[in-house]
Amino acid sequence: MSTPDPSPFATAHAFTPRLMELVDDPLYSRVWADPALSPRDRSLVTVAVLTALYRPEELPEHLHRAITNGVTRDEIAALITHVAFYAGFPAAISASAIAGHTLKG
Secondary structure (H helix, E strand, O other), X not given: OOOOOOOHHHHHHHHOHHHHHHHXXXXXXXXXXXXOOOHHHHHHHXXXXXXXXXXXXXXXXXXXXXXXXXXXXXXXXXXHHHHHHHHOHHHHHHXXXXXXXXXXX
C-alpha cells in the first residue's frame, strides 16, 4: 500500500522554507488579515484566480479554506461556471473536477 503524497505546502516547506515563511508572513498574517476584504470575499477571489490560472496543486487547500470562510458548495460551482467564460472551459472543467473530488461528501 502506498502512502499518500504530501501536500504541496508540506513539500514546498521542506524544499524552500524561506519561501514558506513569506507565505505565512506577510501573505496570511497581513494580506489575508486586511479588513478591506472579508475572508469569505478573499476566498472567492482566490478560488477564481486559481481556477483561471489552472493551479491544481493549490486549489484543494483553498477550496477547503473557502468552505471554512463561509462560501457554499453551490457558490463555488457558480464561481467555476462564471470563470469558464473568462478563463476558458478547460480550466473550469479541471477546477470543477478538483472541487468535486475535494469537496465530496
